[in-house]
Amino acid sequence: MNGHSFTNHKAGSVVIALVAAVTVLVPLCNAVFPDGSALHFSAYTVSLLGKYMTFALLGLTLDLVWGYCGILALGHGAFFALGGYAIGMYLMRQIGNRGVYGDPVLPDFMVFLNWKELPWYWLGFDQFWFASLMVLIVPGSLAFVFGWLAFRSRVTGVYLSIITQALTYALMLAFFRNEMGFGGNNGLTDFKSILGFTIQSEAVRLALLMISGLSLIGAFLLSRWIIKTKLGRVVTAVRDQESRVRFLGYRVEMFKLWLFVFAAMLAGLAGALYVPQVGIINPSEFSPLNSLEIVVWVALGGRGTLYGAIVGAVLVNYGKTVLTGLLPEIWLFTLGAAFVLVTMFLPRGLVGLLVRDGKES
Amino acid sequence: MKANSMVCSYLWLSVLLLVLSVPCMAQGNAVEAAVSELASERTESRVDPLPASFAEALTRLLRGNIKEREQIVEHLSTTGHPRAQVVLEALLNGELFELKADGRPVIGAENQGGYAISDALTGDALGYVGRGDIAKINLTNSLRVTLRKAIGRLQLRSGDAASRLAAVNAMITSADDKTLELLRTFEATERDERVLAAMRLIFALHDLRSDHKSVRLNALDTLKEYNSLEVYNRLSVLVDRDDDGHFVEPDADVRKKAKSVLVKIDARRQFYSAVETVFFGLSLGAVLVLAAIGLAITFGVMGVINMAHGELMMLGAYTTYVMQQIMPEYLGLSVLLAIPAAFVISAAVGIAIERGIICFLYGRPLETLLATFGVSLFLQQTVRSIFSPLNRSVTTPEWMSGSWQINDFLSLTWNRFYILLFCLLVFTVLLQILKRTRLGLEVRAVAQNRNMAKAMGIPTARVDALTFGLGSGIAGVAGVALSQITNVGPNLGQSYIVDSFMVVVFGGVGNLWGTLVAGFSLGIVNKMLEPHAGAVLAKILVLVFIILFIQKRPRGLFPQKGRATEA
Amino acid sequence: MKQLSHLQAFRTIAAAALLSLAAVGAKAEDTIKVGILHSLSGTMAISETTLKDTMLMLIDAQNNKGGLLGKKLEAVVVDPASNWPLFAEKARQLLTKDKVAAIFGCWTSVSRKSVLPVVEELNGLLFYPVQYEGEESSKNVFYTGAAPNQQAIPAVDYLMNDFGAERWVLAGTDYVYPRTTNKILEAYLKSKGVAEKDILINYTPFGHSDWQSIVAEIKKFGSAGKKTAVVSTVNGDANIPFYKELGNQGISAEAIPVVAFSVGEEELSGIDTKPLVGHLAAWNYFMSIDTTKNAEFIKQWHTFIKDTKRVTNDPMEAHYIGFNMWVKAVEKAGTTEPDAVQRAIIGVEYPNLTGGVAKMLPNHHITKPVFIGEIQDDGQFLTVWQTDKLIEGDAWSDYLPESKPIIADWTPPILCGNFNTKTKKCSGQNY
Structure with a gap:
C-alpha cells in the first residue's frame, strides 16, 4: 500500500489546500469587493469554478474504484447522472405553479404528455431531505445490485468494464424515452428555486460553489482515510493480486462492493451539486462517451493518488473551456493526443511528473 | 457487372422459390394503383382541346404545367403511335429533356458527365451534349402515377411476359369496367400462365360484387389460392359490418366461406410475417457480426481492447465514398473495389496503431483501451477536417437497391440480403485464414501461449502486427457494408462500438463462432421484441439481458479454452 | 529540492490558470459584438456549422455596407460542442465576458431550453433560426424558424386535400x-374526422439505423386499402437509413408519400437521393425558388464559402431574416441595448428571399410563406404547393387543450409570453 506515501500525501494536501483557498476566497472576494471590481468574480466564473469542483469530485470517486480497486468502470457517469436526476426532480417540484402550464404539481412535460397524476417514483421529491437522501441512495443501490451480481460471479477486468458501459448505455436509452417520466431528451430544466432561494442569484451560486468545494475536500479526506483502513488495504491488495487475497480467506467481493457503492454515492453527490449549477440534466449525461471522459481525467491526472484525479479533471475541463472557445477544431486533436501520450509515457499521469515516488504504479 | 449480378439475383430467386415451394402468383402494389385511379379521375374531368399531332403533343408535354402534362400523357397513351411508349418511359425515368438550342424534345442517356441524346420524335441519334445544353422535364408524384398507368396500358401489348405481368398487376386495385373489358380482350390471346393468373385475380375480385350468389362463391374459390394483400383487404371488409351495422355481404353462406378463406390467407400471412421477422433479425445480426468480428480478433485473440475499432469502420466507409468519387461512372464496381481498398487502408492504419502505440502496452489491456480511445478521437477529428463534418453521399448501386418481392406478404430487401451473404463470406474467409494458413496457425499459437510460441521461434511481434492488421482490415470491410445502409459521417464508428463489444463479450472472447452466434441471436431477439416493445425498449431489454447473462456466464456463450484466459 | 521546485511550478501554473479564468475582458472597443452559438463539433456540427458560416457571411456583408450605428460588427464564435449544459455556459460567457449585443444560435430544442434561463437572467437577445415545437415565447428570444402552424399543419392540409390521404403515420424521433x-x-x-385507428404514431431513438421492422409496419398499415401518408419528424442522421429502407421495401413516393420537416437541401446534399425522389418536405424556403433575391443570396453564399456546390436552406434564410431584422431594430432604436431593441423589433419588416415580407410579430415569431416541395434527384425541391399568403407564427397551438387559451404578446398592456386569456393571468415567466 503506497497511496499515502509521504510525497503523495503532501502533494495531495497542497491540492486540497488550493481547493480550500478557492472555496473560501471566491465568496469572500465577492462579499468584500463590489460588482464590477477586478476582484469580483463574475457569475460565469463562479459557476465555472463550481462545475470544475463537481467534476473533480466525480474524478476522485472514479479514482477510488479504478486506482485503488482496479475496476475500470466505463459507466461511472451513470451514478453522477442519477444523482443529478434526483436533485433535478426536487428542483422540478420546486417550480410549482410557475411552470409554463401553471400546474401546481405536475412538471410541464407531464402536463404535455397528458399525464393526470404524478408517477409514484416522483413522490417525496418535493422534500429537500428526501431528494438529498435519494441523491445517495439511488446511485448507491444501483451500484450495490450491479456490484453484488458482478463481483460475486467474479466478472473482472475487461468484461466488467464493458458491462458497466452497457449499463450506462441502457440507462441512457431508457431516460431518452419520454414514457419513463423524466422529461425525455430535454431532461429536467428551467429550474426556478432551491430551498426557496432563486437559483440564479449570486448568493445561491456562491453557496453552491462553497458546498461543492467543501464536499470535494470532505470526500478527499474521507477517501484518504478509508484507503488507510483495513478496507482500503485489502482492496488495494485485490487490485494487485485478486486470487491471492481470496486464498488468504478474505471475501474479496464484499470489500470491492463496499468501495464501489461508496464511490457511486459520492458520484451521485457530485451530480447533485452539478445540476443546480448548470441548470439542466438530460440523458446525454449517461452517454458512454461522458463516462470515458471521466476515465480520461483520472488517467491524465494520475490514478491511484486521489489528488491526481482532481488535477486531471480541472485541467481537462479548463482546456475544454478555453479551446472550445478559441480553436474548436483543435480540441479533439489535443485531447486525443494527450491521451495517447499520457498512457504511453506517463502511466502515472501528470502528477507522476511532479511527485517522486518510484513504487507507485 | 450489372448483368452478372442480375444473373446472380435470379439464381437466388429460383433457389428460394424451390425452398419455399408456395404459390406465389399475383402481386401488385395496391396502393399505387389506387393513387393512379384518383389521378385519372382528376385528369379526365378537364376539357382542353387535344393536340392534333404527336409532335404537337410532345411540344406541349415540354412546355405545359403539371396538369397539362398529365393530360398529354393520357392522350399519348391512346394514340397508338409507335414512339409513345418510349417517350413516356423516358419521361418516367427522368431521361426526357428539352434541347435548349432549338426547343426540341430529346431523350438523353447520361454518359461521362454529359448526355448522348436522340430525337424523341424520330429516335434519330443527335450526338453528344453537355449537361448545360439540355433542360430536364420535371416530374411530380401525380404525374408519375399518370405515367405509370398510361405505360401500363401500353405494356399490355408488350411482347415481354414480365412487363405484361407488371402492367396487369398494377391494375388490380383500380380495375373498372373499362379496364376489365380491355383485359378480357387480351385474355383471349394471352399464353403466359402468370399473366393469366393475375388477370383471373382481377376478374374474381370483380365477381365479388356480382349480384349472383354462385358467382360470388366461385370467386371466393378462386381467390383462396392467392397471396394478395388486395384479396385480404377486400375479404376483411366483406365479412365486416358497415357503419350502419349491416353486413357488407348480405348472404350468410358467402360470409362463412369468405371467413374460411380469410383464415387460410391469414395463416399464410402470419407465416410470411414470421419469415420476415427472422430475416430482419438475421440482417441486423449480420451488421452486428460484421462490426464485431474484427473486434473479436483484436480483442479476443490478442486481448487488446480497441476503442478505435469503430473509427476503422468509418475509414472503410469513407474509402467507399472516395472510390465512388474516383470512378463515378462505375458505381457498382466502385463498391466492389472498395472492399479490398478499405481492407488495405484500415489494415495499414491498424498496423500503424499497433506498431506505434499498442506494442508498448501489451499485458496492460485496460491501458490499450485508453490509448486507442485517444486514437479514435484523433481519427474522428481528422476525418472531420478532411471531409468536413457533413455526411458524405455514398450511392447504392442498382443491384443492391430495391427488394425481392416473393409475394404480397413477403419481400426481402436486396441490400440486406447481400450484406447477410457478405457477412457469411467474410466469416468463412476469416475462419479459413485462421485455420489453414501459416499466419492463422501462428496467431492461434500466440493467443494460446505467447511465451511458448516465442520459444518455438514464432516472431510474436510480427504476428501481433499482422493480427491487428487483419482485425482492422475486417473493420474496414465492415465499413464498406455499413456505407450501404447508414450515414457516412465522422460519427459512424461511435454508434456501433458499444454494440460490437456486447456481441463479442456475449459470444465469448476469442471465439469467432461465438461472435457469429451471438450477433445473429441478438439480432433476432431484438427484432422479435421490437414489434411488441418498440425499438428503444427492445434494445434496452437486450442490453439488460447481456448484463445479466455475463453475471451467469462471465466468459460468454462459448468460453475460450486455453491458458491465456487464466491470465 | 527538486520536488519543491516542481511543486512551486505546479502552484504557479494553477494560480495562473485561476487568474486567467477570472480575467474579464472589459476593453472598450468601437465594435458591436455579435455572438454565434452553434456547435462546431459533436453530433450537431453537421447542421450547425453551416449556420455559423452564414452568420459570418451576413456580418461581413453588413460591415461592407458600413457596419451598424457607425461601428463595425464583430463576430464572437464559440463552440458548445453539442453538449447541452455547455450551451448555457457558453451563452453566459458571450453575454458576460464578451458582452455581445445579440446571440444567434442553437439548433435543437434542448439547447434552446438550456440557454433560455441564461438569456432571461442576463437580459440578452437570442435569435433562434430553426423550426420548433412552439409552446414557448420568451421576452429575450426571437423565433425566426417555423412554428408548427407554419410547417406541419399546411403540409397535412396538402396531403389531405391534394393527395387524398385518409390514413396517417406520424413517425418521429423521440424528443x-x-x-x-x-x-x-x-x-x-x-x-378533421380522421378515426383513431387510422393514425399510427411511432417513435424511434436518435440515430436509429435499423428501420426494417418499422418500415414493414408502415407498409402493412398503408396496404389496408386507404390512401396513406407518412408525416416524418425523424431527425438528422436517422433519415437516410429510413428513406433507404422505404425505397428498398418498395414503398414509392406515389404510393405512400413521406412529408418531412427536418429534411432540407443541406441534409440531401450528403446522401444518395435516389430513394427519396418524389417524397415531400415542407419548409418556408427552398433553394430552388426562383427570385432575384434568392439568386443573389445563393451567389453571395457561394462567393463567401468559395464552393459553388454548397446549398442554401431554410434555417439559413431564418438567420438572414433574423439578422437583418435585428439590424433594422437597432437602427430604429439607435442603440443595441436589449430592452430598446426588444421594443423596436416588434413590427419590423424584412423581405423574404422567396417573395413577400416577413414581419416580427408581438409574440416574437415571424410571418412566413409555406412551401411543399417534392424531392428531385439533384437534391433540390420542386415546389408543388404554396400558401397564397404569409402565415403568422403561432407560439401556442390552438389544437392543444392546455395551450389553447394561452397567447403571447410582448406589447403593452399584456407584455407576457404566456398569458392565459381565460384567467387573465401571466404565468411561467422568469424575469
Missing part, C-alpha cells in the same frame, strides 16, 4: 419537437 408536432397533428387530424 420534444416530434412529440409536440405529432400531438398537434393528431388533434388536428381528429378535428
